[in-house]
Amino acid sequence: MDYERSERTPAGRKLPTAIKLLVAGGFGVGKTTLVSAVSEIRPLRTEEFLTDRSVGVDDLEGVEEKNTTTVAMDFGRISFGEDYVLYLFGTPGQERFWFMWDELAAGALGAVILADTRRLADCFPSVDYFERRDTPFIVAVNCFEGARTYELDEVRLALGLKPEIPLLLCDARRRQSGKEVLITLVRHAMELNSRTPADA
Amino acid sequence: MSHYDDLRPEPRGSGHDEWLDEHAGPVVRPYVMTRGRTEPVRGDFSLISLVVAGRTATGTEPGLDPEHRTIVRLCQDPQSVAEIAAYLDLPAGTIRVLLGDLLDKGYVSVQNPQPETDFRDRRMYEAVLNGLRAL
Ligand SMILES: Nc1nc2c(ncn2[C@@H]2O[C@H](COP(=O)(O)OP(=O)(O)OP(=O)(O)O)[C@@H](O)[C@H]2O)c(=O)[nH]1
Ligand SMILES: [Mg+2]
Numbered sequence: 001m002d003y004e005r006s007e008r009t010p011a012g013r014k015l016p017t018a019i020k021l022l023v024a025g026g027f028g029v030g031k032t033t034l035v036s037a038v039s040e041i042r043p044l045r046t047e048e049f050l051t052d053r054s055v056g057v058d059d060l061e062g063v064e065e066k067n068t069t070t071v072a073m074d075f076g077r078i079s080f081g082e083d084y085v086l087y088l089f090g091t092p093g094q095e096r097f098w099f100m101w102d103e104l105a106a107g108a109l110g111a112v113i114l115a116d117t118r119r120l121a122d123c124f125p126s127v128d129y130f131e132r133r134d135t136p137f138i139v140a141v142n143c144f145e146g147a148r149t150y151e152l153d154e155v156r157l158a159l160g161l162k163p164e165i166p167l168l169l170c171d172a173r174r175r176q177s178g179k180e181v182l183i184t185l186v187r188h189a190m191e192l193n194s195r196t197p198a199d200a
Numbered sequence: 201m202s203h204y205d206d207l208r209p210e211p212r213g214s215g216h217d218e219w220l221d222e223h224a225g226p227v228v229r230p231y232v233m234t235r236g237r238t239e240p241v242r243g244d245f246s247l248i249s250l251v252v253a254g255r256t257a258t259g260t261e262p263g264l265d266p267e268h269r270t271i272v273r274l275c276q277d278p279q280s281v282a283e284i285a286a287y288l289d290l291p292a293g294t295i296r297v298l299l300g301d302l303l304d305k306g307y308v309s310v311q312n313p314q315p316e317t318d319f320r321d322r323r324m325y326e327a328v329l330n331g332l333r334a335l
Contacts, residue, residue, distance in 0.1 A: 015252060015278050015311040016250070017324070018249070018311075018313045019313070019328065020247070020313065044283060045286055046247065048291060048292050048293060073282075075282055077280075078331070078335070080328060081327075084327050087282065089282075103247075107313055109319060186332065187329065190325040190329075193319045193320050194320065
């Protein structure tokens with residue numbers, strides 16, 4: 001599905017509401033694979049400067065010598081008719097890009113944390129991060145072949161996940177599985193957000 | 201649409217030798233393109249702010265660089281800042297500066313995403329869930 005390509009877009013035409021979801025997790029856990037499985041476009045890559053928005057570059061002299069670097073993020077898109085468009089961003093895996101998470105998490109409806117049972121500890125930082133930030137998140141265990149299968153309860157215990165955090169198995173390569181993961185996340189976000197502040 | 205044939209993101213165009221490693225490397229060209237500016241003259245663009253061109257740039261407008269015109273062409277249909285950055289193969293920070301110029305000159309309009317306070321809107325969840333179920 002796409003925006004109506006045939007129609008001109010006069011200024012002032014109502015644009016869809018953009019919604020952002022994140023896919024987090026350790027290095028090589030299948031973030032790009034998941035984005036790709038559900039996206040209507042091939043995953044695109046965008047980059048942010050490492051310095052200017054986090055540290056602030058005010059001295060523009062000698063820019064040529066400055067070792068300014070960028071960090072890359074993959075993202076995909078799913079549009080729902082005229083009204084909503086969902087953007088799915090894979091967060092940069094390496095921890096040296098931590099600061100980028102704040103920008104990505106700002107205004108995000110929620111996050112999927114992908115876990116690999118062979119390297120469960122890799123997703124601890126993501127769990128900590130979204131817990132601290134109060135971003136709705138779920139954990140999806142990506143089932144790689146050859147990985148010992150764990151009971152979900154064991155995974156929940158190992159990650160120290162509260163009982164209300166949804167935890168499910170997935171295969172990031174399969175669209176139906178990715179779709180189930182996203183539905184689980186959106187439902188969870190809806191539940192959290194429909195509580196009154198007093199309940200929270 | 202192909203979801204499985206190639207899981208890698210769009211490849212970079214050639215001529216990007218200044219990127220040393222896939223994840224991070226020195227970037228000089230984007231600063232040159234914005235004449236050293238790091239902040240847009242106008243507007244506050246998030247990665248998912250949607251941009252649409254209000255008019256076309258014919259190629260003779262003073263003060264527009266080729267990248268500005270490319271953006272105006274691309275945004276005949278609404279695009280997010282992230283998509284514009286990906287298609288032009290430029291960092292989002294550079295795109296923000298260029299978009300600020302275009303906004304200032306009246307070539308584009310921008311719709312910022314809803315604030316987090318709107319995340320209580322049930323209709324949004326229902327629309328998104330229905331859309332996902334139909335995938
Ligand atoms: N068997 C199996 N392989 C998978 C699955 N998901 C991903 N892979 C493979 O694992 C590798 C890494 O997947 P990516 O999607 O690139 O992982 P990533 O999290 O984006 O990696 P970084 O961005 O480098 O951190 C690829 O070769 C995928 O094909 C899965 O569910 N099962
Ligand atoms: Mg990746």
